[in-house]
Amino acid sequence: MTATVDETLQLLQTPSADGMSFEDHITELILQIIETHPADSTDRIEDYSEQLRVSGPPKTLEEEEIRTDDRILDRYLKAALEKNKELLKATAPTAGEEQGPSDVALHNPIDEGIHFERLGVGLGQEELLQISLHLRSYFETQPLKSVRLWGKITGLENDYYIAEGEPSGDLGEEEEGEEKGNEEENAEEAREEEEGAEAEEELAQGEPTIEEDPDQPASPPPFNPPPAEDTPAEGREEKSPNQFVYWACTGPTDSWHRLPDITPAMLRGSRLIVRDFTGDLNAPVSKGFPVFEWKEKHFLRAQIARISHSTSIVPVQSLSKGEGEEEEEEGGAKRVQLTVDLLSNLSEWVHSKPPILVQGRVRKYPPQEGEEEEEEEAKKKKKELKLSDLHNCWEGKDEVEPINPDAKPSRIITMDEKIKGTIPAFSIRKDHMLDNTPVLIKSNRWPGAYTIVYGTKTAQWSSLYIGNGRKYTAEPYSLPPPADIPDEYEDMEELIDPTVEDEEKLKPKPEEEEGKEEGEEGGAEEGAEEGEEEES
Amino acid sequence: MGRSTLYNDAGVIFAQKEKSLLRTALTSLKTENKTKYIAYWGKIEGINADYFLIKAWDEYLGPAKYFYSNDMVDWAQVPEVDPHVEEMVKLDQSLYIGDPTIKTRFRDLTKLTKKDPTGEEEENAAPPEEEEEAEEAAPEEGAEEEEGAPKKPKKPSNFFTEDQRIAVFVRQIELNCQLVPRSFLYLNATHLVCENPSYKGLSQVESLKLTSYLHLRFPFDPIVRKNLEVKGVNKPFDFLDPADNDQPVGSWSLQYKSFVSLISIRSLLFPGYQVFLRPDTPEWGSVYVGNGLMNIDIPFTLPPISAADTHPHLLEKIMRENEEEERRRKEEEERLKREAEEQQEEEEQAEEQ
Numbered sequence: 111m112t113a114t115v116d117e118t119l120q121l122l123q124t125p126s127a128d129g130m131s132f133e134d135h136i137t138e139l140i141l142q143i144i145e146t147h148p149a150d151s152t153d154r155i156e157d158y159s160e161q162l163r164v165s166g167p168p169k170t171l172e173e174e175e176i177r178t179d180d181r182i183l184d185r186y187l188k189a190a191l192e193k194n195k196e197l198l199k200a201t202a203p204t205a206g207e208e209q210g211p212s213d214v215a216l217h218n219p220i221d222e223g224i225h226f227e228r229l230g231v232g233l234g235q236e237e238l239l240q241i242s243l244h245l246r247s248y249f250e251t252q253p254l255k256s257v258r259l260w261g262k263i264t265g266l267e268n269d270y271y272i273a274e275g276e277p278s279g280d281l282g283e284e285e286e287g288e289e290k291g292n293e294e295e296n297a298e299e300a301r302e303e304e305e306g307a308e309a310e311e312e313l314a315q316g317e318p319t320i321e322e323d324p325d326q327p328a329s330p331p332p333f334n335p336p337p338a339e340d341t342p343a344e345g346r347e348e349k350s351p352n353q354f355v356y357w358a359c360t361g362p363t364d365s366w367h368r369l370p371d372i373t374p375a376m377l378r379g380s381r382l383i384v385r386d387f388t389g390d391l392n393a394p395v396s397k398g399f400p401v402f403e404w405k406e407k408h409f410l411r412a413q414i415a416r417i418s419h420s421t422s423i424v425p426v427q428s429l430s431k432g433e434g435e436e437e438e439e440e441g442g443a444k445r446v447q448l449t450v451d452l453l454s455n456l457s458e459w460v461h462s463k464p465p466i467l468v469q470g471r472v473r474k475y476p477p478q479e480g481e482e483e484e485e486e487e488a489k490k491k492k493k494e495l496k497l498s499d500l501h502n503c504w505e506g507k508d509e510v511e512p513i514n515p516d517a518k519p520s521r522i523i524t525m526d527e528k529i530k531g532t533i534p535a536f537s538i539r540k541d542h543m544l545d546n547t548p549v550l551i552k553s554n555r556w557p558g559a560y561t562i563v564y565g566t567k568t569a570q571w572s573s574l575y576i577g578n579g580r581k582y583t584a585e586p587y588s589l590p591p592p593a594d595i596p597d598e599y600e601d602m603e604e605l606i607d608p609t610v611e612d613e614e615k616l617k618p619k620p621e622e623e624e625g626k627e628e629g630e631e632g633g634a635e636e637g638a639e640e641g642e643e644e645e646s
Numbered sequence: 647m648g649r650s651t652l653y654n655d656a657g658v659i660f661a662q663k664e665k666s667l668l669r670t671a672l673t674s675l676k677t678e679n680k681t682k683y684i685a686y687w688g689k690i691e692g693i694n695a696d697y698f699l700i701k702a703w704d705e706y707l708g709p710a711k712y713f714y715s716n717d718m719v720d721w722a723q724v725p726e727v728d729p730h731v732e733e734m735v736k737l738d739q740s741l742y743i744g745d746p747t748i749k750t751r752f753r754d755l756t757k758l759t760k761k762d763p764t765g766e767e768e769e770n771a772a773p774p775e776e777e778e779e780a781e782e783a784a785p786e787e788g789a790e791e792e793e794g795a796p797k798k799p800k801k802p803s804n805f806f807t808e809d810q811r812i813a814v815f816v817r818q819i820e821l822n823c824q825l826v827p828r829s830f831l832y833l834n835a836t837h838l839v840c841e842n843p844s845y846k847g848l849s850q851v852e853s854l855k856l857t858s859y860l861h862l863r864f865p866f867d868p869i870v871r872k873n874l875e876v877k878g879v880n881k882p883f884d885f886l887d888p889a890d891n892d893q894p895v896g897s898w899s900l901q902y903k904s905f906v907s908l909i910s911i912r913s914l915l916f917p918g919y920q921v922f923l924r925p926d927t928p929e930w931g932s933v934y935v936g937n938g939l940m941n942i943d944i945p946f947t948l949p950p951i952s953a954a955d956t957h958p959h960l961l962e963k964i965m966r967e968n969e970e971e972e973r974r975r976k977e978e979e980e981r982l983k984r985e986a987e988e989q990q991e992e993e994e995q996a997e998e999q
Contacts (some may be wrong), residue, residue, distance in 0.1 A: 159845050183850045183902060185971060190904035195779070228866060230661040230689075234654040240905050266899040266949065267960065361907050386914060386947045389901075397950050459947050497789070533741055537693050541663065554693060557937055574659075578917055580947070584739050587943040618709060 128163065134454055186363075193363050197243040214249055214275075222572045223562040227540055229550040232574065233262060240362040241271050247358075248366050253278050260356065260418075261558075261575030263410065263523065268360035268389030272414060272575075275355050303378035313324070341469050343373040351377070351415040351461050351474050358410060360389060367391055369411040376404055378621035380412035384580060386586045400590055413579040416466065422573065423523055423536075423551065425453050425461035426586055446571045454540055454549040461521045530584040557582050560562025652929050655906040656922035667718035668698070675702060675713055675721060688813065688819075688919075688934030695744030697812060699724070699934075705841040706831055707864060712816050714809065716744065725811045731806045732814045742938050755770040779969055815938050823919045825859040825889055828852070832866065832882040833874065839885075845928050853909045853925040854961035856898060860886035867891070896948050900960055914948070917941050929983065 122133045129526040139158055143151045219242045226232030233241070241259065249257040252275065260274040344350035369391075382400040385559050387410060395409045396402040402409060427448055452458060464472050526535035539550040548564035557578020608616075650665065659670065667781045668686060672847065676684040679702055687699040702712035712724035734752040739794040832842045853856040865871045865887045889898060889911075897915045902908075913919040918936020923929070 148741070154843060157842075161844055181850055181856075182968055183904070183907075185968060186902065186904035187907060190907075194905065228661050230664055233657050234657050234659070236655060236906050236908065237657065237903075264899075266896075266914075267901065269901070361903065384943050384946050386949065388949045394950060492733050530740065531695060539696075541661070557691075582741075582937070584741070586739060587739075587946050620989075634959050 120324065135162060144556060194240060197247055197362065200247050211644065214254045216249065217258035218245055219259040223549045225562050226574060228548050229541060229562065231550065231560050231576065244362040245273055247276060251274065263387055263579045265387035265389035267328065270358045270360060270387065270410065273366060275358040277355050317466060339469060341374040341475050343371060344473065351419065351466060353441065356411060356414055358391065367606060369407050372411050372415050376408050376412045377466060377470035380409055380416065385409065387579060417556045417559055417575055419463045421553040421556050422461065422463045422628050423459045423561055425458050426460045426522065432637050450549055450563050450569045453563045454538065454570050456524045456536055456538055456551065457522055459523045459551065461523060505567055507534050529582065534585060555582055652922065652924065652931055656907050656910055656920065657966060658933050669941045671700060671718060675700060679711060681711065688743055690938035691936065692744030697742065698725065699816065706862065714746065714812055720940055722817060725809055727813045727817050728810055734806055735811045737816050737940065739939055742808060743992045746807065746835055747971045748808050752804045752806060773790060780861060790839035793832050818940065819916055819919060819934055821863055823913045824862040825921045825932060826862050827923060828858045829883050837877060847926055847928045848923065853910065853923055854900065854902065854964065857888045857919065859889040859911065861889060862886065879914035889913045894944060897944065899947065903959060912929065915941055915944055
């Protein structure tokens, strides 16, 4: 009997392959159950057992080895933390001192974010805070009139946060500063590419500055922008697509990259494709048909322009007093009569920006003179465009009555052409819980474009875009038809083949010909020359 | 509370009112239906109203009930999927209107005739009026079919209601998108799928791989299915399809947001669906917030790169960067060491002189 007990004990105490005997295992198991007091100990016994087998008995902190090869994200976390600290530090003293208030009017996305959140849209709190701080720390020193967080565009590898700034008159300085900033930022990236693009950016703006690239004056930019054709890009005029300058960054740890100005060709190109953003500003966009020969930053800029021009709205009442544009930016500081309740009606809103025409400009180029002509043109255009209507609803389709971009905005948003004939361009969301709660107006054509109205007595509004930068058409994408086949070469005039006799007639006799030629030439100038040569 | 922070970090925003209503709804629906699990499923945004959806289930991979509501107060169950309706609506690209009872006529695009859009002339038509119009117009066009439908089951109705459409869409998401982190579920000895009580979250490396995310559906892959069906096979975690084999290649976007320390995986096939997960912690969630449309343009929207590169290569990128960083750090150290040595030598030489 004793022998069997010993034998059993030996069996239980023999360590298995992992160095732990059955006895140890059971002991640990019972110990763990006693220690952790699980409510369902019998259910969890296999689980505990497996845990023990895989990871061994629980280790104390000292015993626990930190496996470094597993913790590959720590560098990112650290960078984010450091950046966070830096941002908080940078903003703390300025808030207290209020010494040098910057000239840049910074919209506070956090305040607006609270109102957006009340209607269930917007960015996460932490995300918003960090982006706001990042925005402030970078743009405070820029020569801008105002800056706001335009929105977020999702991409495959990264999301873009977009800042919209209105440059204050002096563009040259700003660009230089920007160039420097960009160069620093992109030091790690493919430098040549970036500079090429930068040069291209300059070209696109029609303000080529050779001093910008002193390092590499000889090397031609790797990418040559196509000729701007007959439609030049618009400048910084009010309501033009280039009125504002945009920056993009992929997060608080990334620096802000300025996006190039838009050209009509890019706008036209961007209408023909649907594409998800990759998150890399220098990625190619569409190499196949239809070609979009620029880079992703150009495509991003084009989409921003399209979204802005389609979805910027402003209450019609707010325009009756002032000149419009500035007030729109100020967000209703002066107005008293505007209440949220009044503005929770879609017909109170008008587009604050004119549509971008087919040619990719807001103001027609070349400028039209007579109104009749314009109308005719518009009619013609309308006829021509019927084929491509699918892709170009509203934006990109010139309206029958051309809109003067410089006039007061008057297009009520409910009058927008409906998507596929049935879906209104804008929807509204109200929250009836309390009085004067914010109202959300969202675009159906560009899902993710939100405008919010809030405020207790006087209404204020702000807009934000959070989406993937794609237009909603209610139709599957179809490739645009290929370009027209070029006209055939005009037929040449047909002539009757000459007969042998005719040829013979025309053919001079060889001897005669030579004699004639010699005689003629000798009689005129050449003979004299020859003579001179012979003499010499 | 921790969970709502997780959702907030992932960019899923709830209005304060929604939060409290949702909490009530989850509790009451769970007790009413006596289900084991209940969770917020997502939101489908419509023109006039949005649909909030809740999923209730007893068993993973088992049948589930879905509830929808426009206002988060009155909840109704999503009907069963009608295969006929599924045929009609699965590729539909029109937005949801926001009224579950509204009937829409299916128009076969292959038989589409040219017709002027009716809605255009009424400029100020408020959305409700439009609905009426649609409803009025519908019976005129297909009155016979509609009346005949209930009597003659052979000729199914050309109309579908919006809740039917929701049912189809929910099913599509469940089949194509719904992911769970690997080891969150396990197959116990009796081949029941259970939540793993010792789930501690995915490690940093694991969380960056698509293979660590499994489809919460009856597996399509025969080998994986064998693990689930054949008794006694001891593979407690590999009984579901991993996400890395999904078609089209590159239909998942995987990102790491360091400032909120969150991995987010978005579907490009169904834009709006995302799984978010905090590495090294058991916190994770998945939600759909979008228009309720499938991205049928996906062949055109994927970036112009070869199929091999379309997979998320964040992990490789980070590894490469880390190696680079490590190398740079070592070089820097060596350089400093060398400099220090040189300096020492110089000093020694100076002393000797």
